[in-house]
Amino acid sequence: xxxxxxxxxxxxxxxxxxxxxxxxxxxxxxxxxxxxxxxxxxxxxxxxxxxxxxxxxxxxxxxxxxxxxxxxxxxxxxxxxxxxxxxxxxxxxxxxxxxxxxxxxxxxxxxxxxxxxxxxxxxxxxxxxxxxxxxxxxxxxxxxxxxxxxxxxxxxxxxxxxxxxxxxxxxxxxxxxxxxxxxxxxxxxxxxxxxxxxxxxxxxxxxxxxxxxxxxxxxxxxxxxxxxxxxxxxxxxxxxxxxxxxxxxxxxxxxxxxxxxxxxxxxxxxxxxxxxxxxxxxxxxxxxxxxxxxxxxxxxxxxxxxxxxxxxxxxxxxxxx
Amino acid sequence: xxxxxxxxxxxxxxxxxxxxxxxxxxxxxxxxxxxxxxxxxxxxxxxxxxxxxxxxxxxxxxxxxxxxxxxxxxxxxxxxxxxxxxxxxxxxxxxxxxxxxxxxxxxxxxxxxxxxxxxxxxxxxxxxxxxxxxxxxxxxxxxxxxxxxxxxxxxxxxxxxxxxxxxxxxxxxxxxxxxxxxxxxxxxxxxxxxxxxxxxxxxxxxxxxxxxxxxxxxxxxxxxxxxxxxxxxxx
Numbered sequence: 051x052x053x054x055x056x057x058x059x060x061x062x063x064x065x066x067x068x069x070x071x072x073x074x075x076x077x078x079x080x081x082x083x084x085x086x087x088x089x090x091x092x093x094x095x096x097x098x099x100x101x102x103x104x105x106x107x108x109x110x111x112x113x114x115x116x117x118x119x120x121x122x123x124x125x126x127x128x129x130x131x132x133x134x135x136x137x138x139x140x141x142x143x144x145x146x147x148x149x150x151x152x153x154x155x156x157x158x159x160x161x162x163x164x165x166x167x168x169x170x171x172x173x174x175x176x177x178x179x180x181x182x183x184x185x186x187x188x189x190x191x192x193x194x195x196x197x198x199x200x201x202x203x204x205x206x207x208x209x210x211x212x213x214x215x216x217x218x219x220x221x222x223x224x225x226x227x228x229x230x231x232x233x234x235x236x237x238x239x240x241x242x243x244x245x246x247x248x249x250x251x252x253x254x255x256x257x258x259x260x261x262x263x264x265x266x267x268x269x270x271x272x273x274x275x276x277x278x279x280x281x282x283x284x285x286x287x288x289x290x291x292x293x294x295x296x297x298x299x300x301x302x303x304x305x306x307x308x309x310x311x312x313x314x315x316x317x318x319x320x321x322x323x324x325x326x327x328x329x330x331x332x333x334x335x336x337x338x339x340x341x342x343x344x345x346x347x348x349x350x351x352x353x354x355x356x357x358x359x360x361x362x363x364x365x366x367x368x369x370x371x
Numbered sequence: 372x373x374x375x376x377x378x379x380x381x382x383x384x385x386x387x388x389x390x391x392x393x394x395x396x397x398x399x400x401x402x403x404x405x406x407x408x409x410x411x412x413x414x415x416x417x418x419x420x421x422x423x424x425x426x427x428x429x430x431x432x433x434x435x436x437x438x439x440x441x442x443x444x445x446x447x448x449x450x451x452x453x454x455x456x457x458x459x460x461x462x463x464x465x466x467x468x469x470x471x472x473x474x475x476x477x478x479x480x481x482x483x484x485x486x487x488x489x490x491x492x493x494x495x496x497x498x499x500x501x502x503x504x505x506x507x508x509x510x511x512x513x514x515x516x517x518x519x520x521x522x523x524x525x526x527x528x529x530x531x532x533x534x535x536x537x538x539x540x541x542x543x544x545x546x547x548x549x550x551x552x553x554x555x556x557x558x559x560x561x562x563x564x565x566x567x568x569x570x571x572x573x574x575x576x577x578x579x580x581x582x583x584x585x586x587x588x589x590x591x592x593x594x595x596x597x598x599x600x601x602x603x604x605x606x
Contacts, residue, residue: 076428076437078581079511079518179580188515188556234386234394279401280512280519282428282435286389306430306512314389317440339387339445346390346440 054123054171054206058199059153062112064259066184067175067192068166069105075179076305082285083183083191086164086260086301086324089353090129090222094168096360097126097145097216098209105175105182105192106168111327113157114167114195118148123206124170125154128216130162130325136213146213162224162325171203186260186302209364219356221349224325226332228298228315230288231342235278235310239290243270247312250333252296254326260302263324269294270312280306286315288334300324316342318349380408383456387445391425391438395452398432405432406509410586412456421451429585430510466507468588471553472569473501473544476596479567486546486563489529498593500524501544501565506551506589511581516555516572518583523549531561542568544591551591569599 068091071084085091085108095102107114109132124147127134132142135155140146142165148154156165175182175192182192195201236244252267270290283289287299289309298315313334315323326332337345378384378396386394395412398405413429416436423443428435438448475483475498487494506522523546531547537559539545545552545562553568554560572582583589596602 074426075515076426076435077511077585078516079513080515180577185515187558190515231387231389234388234396278399279431279433280510281430281433282394284388284392284435284437304513305428306510314392316390318390339390342387342390343440343444350441 052206053120054118054148054169054203055120056116056123056148056201056203057119058114058195058197058201059117060113060115061195061197061199062110062114064108064110064112064186065114065195066108066186066260067105067173067182067195068108068184069182069192070103071183071301072179072181076282079305080179081185081301081303081305083181083185083260083301085166087129087166087222087321089321090164091166091168092353092357093216093219093222093360094126094128094166096357097128097364098124098168098170099361099364100168100170104168105173106166107173107195109156109165109167111158111163113155115156116148116154116201118150118152118154119200120150121152121206122147122149122208123203124148124209126168126170126216127156127165128168128218128222129165130158131160132162132165133157133159138213140213141215143216143218144213145210145216147208147210161327163327164324169203169206170209171206174202174204216360219352221322221352223322224327224330225319225322226330227335228323228332229319229337229342229345230313230315230334231339232313232336233311234314235281236312238272238278238310239312240271240273243268243272243294243312246270247296247334248336251331252334253331254328256328258328260300262297262299262303265296265298267296270296272310278308278310280308281311283307283311284314284317286317286320287311288313288315298323316345318346380404383408385449385452387449388435390440393436393438393445393448393452394433395436396433401431408456409434412452413585415455415457416452419455421448423448430512466586466588467584468590469582470570471544471589471591472594472598473566473591474569474594474596474599475501475566479596479599480565482563483565486527486529486565490526492526497527497565500526501546501551502591502593504551504591506591508583508585508587508589509550510585514556514558516581517552518572518581518585520551520553520589521549523551525549529563532563533561535559535561536564539564540567542571544568567599569594
């Protein structure tokens, strides 16, 4: 049966295989993993008409260069505003087809930190606990993409002969506001720290990985030297270390830890937050739990409607590759 | 501002988190009563999950309850949990007991001599004390399959090393404070390495990928270097 093969001519750091992750295992020390920006990854899948659960590649600002050794195969690129070169210079947010001999270069462009490459074919990668999502620290799952590696895709398809843009919804862009619910350990912070947390501003730094994003901004003082029992952590937890520095925990977060959490970013807002670049400023905006739930429902409806439209437009008539 | 009274095992505090979770706090400091309340609520939820429940994460004194905000909200979840909190002893179920095989011989126990020195025991007495402990799984954390085992005998309790040691092999049996742990990844640790387990915690069995559930009992038994996996090949 037909197979497409791509070799990795170059892969920067933090380039990994992801899928929707492995939810439900936090009690065993296993975070969900999956894309840093899940919304953009879902858009790439919808633009190709591939299953939302299919493995794809998360590309960091380190970039990725692929050479097509056997094709053709279509792929979709969505996420950060990166530069894509494949025979011609394109933007990300594009569906295109690679033929044998083609070279695909993805490198940072005007905005964003993470972009996604979905394939119209089945990427052959290892799974762990029913998911190909790479848990970066252990390497479990589909794994890190490294220079020199070869990727095999079974059942390759062609869905377009000319590069075709994917519309980029406004909610997939990074924003200067990160809605949070204060707590659960806000009682350990001084009133001044709580006021400073809200007034900000904070900036992203170069200290980041799939576990978390360390921030620059006001030092957040604790009321005293503390030793709190280790507590559960979530994607979006804003934990503060003893020196008053805040870190937002992300896709590969530890599941428990002893640093107090001053606030938690709404889950539906962590995707856009992950796209802020080092030095980009932003504010935490406290909302009530009820507002948070209303916002989550609104975000879910907007995303579901957008994805359904995209899948409908993509149509269900791919031609065999 | 006056702070609310601290939570108690029979009067927990419910703290809404973000758009999708509630933290149920049964205490602010580690106690058997608070942890028993965590386990009891965790079990009650597993037996009768509220609408919209996604998962629960037990820790020492609190339980995280994660939900789908499209199906429910904080207030509904808290109301459902209030109905499930009852006398902890009434629901105590028999929990599984596990035996973990440990080799305390060189080269698997690099810190045994130092632990002996710091505790004033002989290396054999350290091993005997470790084997005599009755442990239970308090929670997982740090990395996949890292199960914190409470119940280390008082004679072996040491502070962590000042600096973590890198590249400690998976399967290392490590101790610090009142806890023991069997590592699952090659990672740095500041805990004391007193042996190597022949029993994998990540089982590779898709039906039961992790050996322990939170709340299970664990005992250690001793094996020789010749009984370690790969011993025949390594000579």
